[in-house]
Amino acid sequence: MFRSYRVGTVFGIPFRLDITFLFILPVFAWVLGAQISVLIPRLNETFGTTIDPGPLTQGVRPLVIGAIAAVSLFACVALHELGHSVVARHYDYEVESITLWLLGGLAKPAELPKNWLHEFWIAVAGPLVNVVIATACGLVLLVVPSVDVVVFLLLFLGLLNVSLAVFNMLPAFPLDGGRVLRALLARNRSYVDATRTAATVGKGFAILLGLGGLLMGNFFLLAIALFVYIAATSESRQMMLDAAFEGVEIEDVMTPADELVTVEADTPISDLLDVMLEERHSGYPVLDTGDFVGIVTLEDIQSVDRKDAVAAEQMTPVEQLATIDPSAEVMAAFRMVGETDIGRLPVVDSGELLGIITRTDLMRAFKIVTARDQFEGERLNEEQTPPGQPPRDRQRTPSDERQSEWEFQQNR
Ligand SMILES: [Zn+2]
Known part of the structure; x- marks a missing residue:
């Protein structure tokens, strides 16, 4: 996280764009645009669609479609964070801000929930939003006329949201799945203990993710692994102290x-x-x-x-x-x-x-x-x-x- 700019508020929660987000957005647009010709045959194969890659990959069209896809991607990430925040608000936790940055979104709570059921629902709400969006994409696909670019974007968004939900539900604390794991562990043991176990599992997953990233030459995955590792370490330490000194x-x-x-x-x-x-x-x-x-x-x-x-x-x-x-x-x-x-x-x-x-x-x-x-x-x-x-x-x-x-x- 570097410098971030406040761009507005949603439901009273300040939305911020990190400077790294402003750099990564055009990169994403370009990468996604360049992938269209590879993606379309695969989508046709998997879903039995008949999208013609020809017209979609001419001239500046890949860039425009890439830009739409990249903006939608971050919009879905923002909605995911909003899901967390709205449920947190529902349980009377304050949310300081939602920030979009290099690796996605971060909803910054003013305090960490200490009730396992609260933490469970707050953590699950984000991926649940992605499941809802994916389902909506599927339903819209059934009713819209089969215009190639629309079908492509809806399929892309649907799949993207499925991956977002799955990835975030990995039990790699502090990803949502790790928080769910901690919440479930905290049902019958102390928060300090639950955090310690969830953080250890999180670090293990971070190492696996990092190895995967290295083997596949996927630097984005490597960056996420590093982030998960560092965040698991620092948040568990903070949490341990916080929980230990509770009351x-x-x-x-x-x-x-x-x-x-x-x-x-x-x-x-x-x-x-x-x-x-x-x-x-x-x-x-x-x-x-x-x-x-x-x-x-x-x-x-x-x-x-x-x-x-x-x-x-x-x-x-x-x-x-x-x-x-x-x-x-x-x-x-x-x-x-x-x-x-x-x-x-x-x-x-x-x-x-x-x-x-x-x-x-x-x-x-x-x-x-x-x-x-x-x-x-x-x-x-x-x-x-x-x-x-x-x-x-x-x-x-x-x-x-x-x-x-x-x-x-x-x-x-
Ligand atoms: Zn999340």
Whole structure:
């Protein structure tokens, strides 16, 4: 995705054209136009039609027909995305925008559905639109007069929509089929677990698609495989974190103010060093008659040579600190700590220090919620195991543990 332009809204959903789409459209028109002479005999053979390729491949006609076919292709892709979006809206999920780009369409939801039935219907709606269009093409074919160009375009569009439906239903997360798979998996296990499995299947399919693309010399397929692989990796990571922190509040993660060791603004640096030696933390909130005014760290005072220097002179003042609101999502804290190099994030509500979130706090919280999720998944499995059969063994292995640490590292 590069630069995109907003071209209008449908049902209140902004439609955008990515710059890559504007490049790929004429290429598609040209390729499709050039394929007409090859396609027509095949269509005649398969469907018993009698389209005469002669007139359709003369002069600029292939280009014009190619252009119509390419625009229709993207129109069908747009309708497919609209299918997803309308159902998402129906379930009260916000859809930020629909974008047409190099590899088709993307409906960008503001949030991911956490209810398996919602996700199932949202995912199925797109391919379902293509099935409806294909059926409509078939029905129209039965009633229109057999003008060669019309028959050709209707057959082409019908087949195209069948392929779009089939391709998108491949269980390659994040393609629609992968989302359906995740939704079905999430029926009896946690979302984190379902996402992990769906993403693994998705990556496997991406590798198969890529190999297929390489063997056939089909670079479009190769590009899609690469996209699926990257998207499966990043979305599953995002989803895992999102799902893991579902319902977890900033308050649950932070070290509350009353458990924090604080220093006064006028604490001499020599005393501060004693505190550091005793407490073994490297950063301390600085209070001035009860008000939170900044944070002083070991690095801040390492260069001090004046014996009478005090904490307030060396600290980073609160105005220059990244802080977080107690009502924010834990994921926001995750991103802030991840994107910047800050080790601790003060939780501040209208100037008052409520607590501090450190990287260690987040790491610990992540491990706990993942373990809890695993535990709940196991409990569910046990409940669903028929009597007499031992519950499925889903012990967390050390390599799983490393995996989640790696995922955390990637997000930092
Ligand atoms: Zn779709």
